[in-house]
Amino acid sequence: MSEMNVQPVTRRPHLAEHIARSLSDEIASGRLRPGDRLPTEQFLSQNFGVSRNVVREGIATLRAQGLIQSRQGVGVFVSATSQASEPLAPQASAPMLDGDNTIRNMFEVRAVLESQAAALTASHMTPAKLKVIQAAVLRMQYEGEPTLETVNADLDFHRAVAAASGNDYLETMIRTVLEPMRALITMNFARRGPVFSNIPHAARGEHEELVQAFIDRNATAARQIMGEHIVNAASRFGYEITFF
Known part of the structure; x- marks a missing residue:
């Protein structure tokens, strides 16, 4: 099983920032397109090797930047205003x-x-x-x-x-x-x-x-x-x- 490209960090703020930056890169590259649903907190927590609270902090940063939006009872989605490239396939x-x-x-x-x-x-x-x-x-x-x-x-x-x-x-x-x-x-x-x-x-x-x-x-x-x-x-x- 391949490993995630996550650099180890020791301070919690850095970790939340790293998650926000990684997801922001996915949006900027078009791998996450406007309207796409983000993976669940559980999935992100497991792949980044952090607690769900840290994931929430990273998500909050993206929300404040206007890159994502939450829909009550549905999930978190990439904002329609986010830049995206053509689909991969x-x-x-x-x-x-x-x-x-x-x-x-x-x-x-x-x-x-x-x-x-x-x-x-x-x-x-x-x-x-x-x-x-x-x-x-x-x-x-x-x-x-x-x-x-x-x-x-x-x-x-x-x-x-x-x-x-x-x-x-x-x-x-x-x-x-x-x-x-x-x-x-x-x-x-x-x-x-x-x-x-x-x-x-x-x-x-x-x-x-x-x-x-x-x-x-x-x-x-x-x-x-x-x-x-x-x-x-x-x-x-x-x-x-x-x-x-």
Whole structure:
């Protein structure tokens, strides 16, 4: 897993300033465009290795500069007046799911369905099923920058887990939820810069944890890891959801 380009600092004010400067650079370069949602506090906290209070200080600095704006109960977004360049790829501006609530609801549905599928898959694991799942994880490896194949491998992993559950109805429901999220995943994987470059690697690392639970045939662990994976995925897209 690649490391974030974060310089170690010892004083809290410097750390908050560093976060603000890093996000400001993302906006100035166009990697964060007007209207884009910022990752959640949890995601930024984990990637910068700081507390959420420090992240809030950095966000407050950007808000004071007019670079971002908060929407009550929705999230933090890049201001419409912020400078931005053209999108990195056509897929990054493709029509996606309609509305914030829809996207959040889709992640919540995925957490419920896919955690159960993971538990069933661990219980019903066979060498043949494991081979298909592992192949999808290996395909997420890349050199340089992620490609559409990285996105396909990510989706194929989740489809393979669903198929290995042995429940045709559950598999069908998961496939139905996954496909509309393709454009959203493509957009996030296409983002560059120190704040976003770790996203595909983080997803792959969580997939590897699931594979180990499947190898161990540990249904309890598989359910928990998959639920947390979907929560983390939602956080990387800027949505806070809860998995019970």
